[in-house]
Amino acid sequence: MERIMLCDTTLRDGEQAPGVALGFREKEMIARALADAGIDELEVGVPAVGESEIKTISRLAALHLPVRLITWNRAVLTDLQASYRTGVExxxxSIPASEQQIRNKLRKDRAWVLEQMGQCILNARKEVDYIVLGLEDASRADFIFLAEILxxxxxxxxxxxxxxxTVGILEPLKVFFTLQDLVRMSGIPLEFHAHNDLGMAxxxxxAAVQAGFKAVSVTVGGLGxxxxxxxxEEVAVALRYALSEEIDIDLKCLNTIASLxxxxxxxxxxxxxxxxGQDVFTHTSSIHIDGLKKDFHNYQTFPPETVGRQHTTSFGKYSGRKSILRLLKTKGIELDQETIDKLLAKILRRACEIKRVLREDDIMEIVVSSC
Incomplete structure (x- = not known):
């Protein structure tokens, strides 16, 4: 089975998130972690920003990490010339593809876009080995023009x-049924770059992968x-467990990278x-906890161990008798039925008061004060 490429743009699109600014050491640590995990490609910045950015990207390129590094550029020759100085592969x-952006941002027409695109691609072919053409706002572009660009x-x-x-306007059914036609007419691999404005990235x-796309653009934690x-992390795990797709990244590294x-x-x-997230493998409901004890598959989407995690339990409003008895048993404590009932009432009342799950030490404090 042909594997799906994961193209990470945390160090470019991710750094465009409000209030985010990464120094070289931070970028180096993130780039090394992603490369070690097996990411296919890193988009590491925008050299046209200035000399400081060129220097940072050059230092990243000099690390010779086992991953392809690319930069983001407008379809402007001066942008590309700045990129060539960095030594990236x-x-x-990027070119606007929608009429909205061509006319109302560039103040140009389609013929100008195709001409500028062609000049930049021919120029880049003399300097680098790998060229990605980014179609900005492609989700609002005319299909005939997209075909012409392809x-x-x-x-x-x-x-x-x-x-x-670009503006996160698509929904999965439209992606699947519309983009299949682009795949059929394209002789080169297509990458999907999603934004999460409507929560559907x-x-x-x-859906794009199901339509035939071979690459997905991602950022750690959805930063952007x-x-x-x-x-x-969500795309990688969903590709593996929802679509059974082949990917190279080591899922056990995802939590460490996200924390970094x-x-x-x-x-x-x-x-x-x-x-x-801290709570995504934590179970509080006694029904869930009991079900997990009988068979993990009762309440398990995928084994948490595959992403370096494990199931945990906590005590809250919906924790029942079995959960409490199980904890007491592990502590070697045996209580009569009446005491258990009183204890459970106190635990539930305490959970409602502090509005958070109770830790084991919270439970044991209640036990000690009740006995």
Whole structure:
């Protein structure tokens, strides 16, 4: 089975998130962690930002990590010339594809876009080995124009075309049924770049893969502008367990990478964040806990060990008698039925008062004070 490429843009699109600014050491640690985990490609910045960015990217390129490094560029020759100075293996050349952006952002027409695109691609072919053509706002572009761009990109020797849902307007059914036609007419691999404005970045990315796309753009934790991008950890696990797709990344590294990015950006990981959140493998309901004890598959989407985690239990409003008895048994404590009933009532009352799950030491404090 042909594997799906995961193309990480945490160090470019992720760093465009409000308030995020990464120094070289932080970028190096993130890049090394992603490369060690087996990511296919890293988009590491925008050299046109200035000399400081060029220097940072050059230092990343000098590390010779076992992963392809590319930079992001407008379809402007000066942007590309700045990229060539960094020593990266490839460049992404981005062009607006929708009439909205061509006319109302560039103040140009389609003919100008195709001409500028062609000049930049031909120029880049002299300097780098790998060229990605990014179609900005492709989700609102005219299908006939997209087909024209694809044909020209293939003729000019582009290695991959990135279809960007720049404003996050798509939904999975439209992605699946519409983009199949793009796949059929394209002689080069297509990449889907999702934004999460409507909360559908992961679903849209999977739908694109089901439609035939061979690459998905991701960021760690979904970091990115506005509502962010498709999260690496969610896409990777969903590809493996929902679609049974082949990917190279080591899933056990995802939590470590997410923690690293969280520390570097100062953005805490939400407790219920899929895959990497503190609570996503924690069970409080006595019904769930009892079901897990009988067979993990009763309440298990996939084995948490595959992402370096494990099932845990906690005590809250919906924790029942079995949960308490199980804890007491592990502590070698035996109580009569009346005491158990009183203890359970106190535990439930305490959980409601403090509005959080109770830890084992919280439970044992109640036990000691009740006996």
């Amino acid at each position: 490839g460049v992404a050349i 044909a020209e990109a293939e003729r000019l020797g582009v290695k991959r075309v990135r279809f960007a849902d 992961v679903a849209n990315s999977l 502008e506005r509502a962010g991008n498709a999260p690496l 990015v969280s520390l570097a950006t100062g953005r805490p990981i939400p407790r219920a964040k899929p895959i990497i």
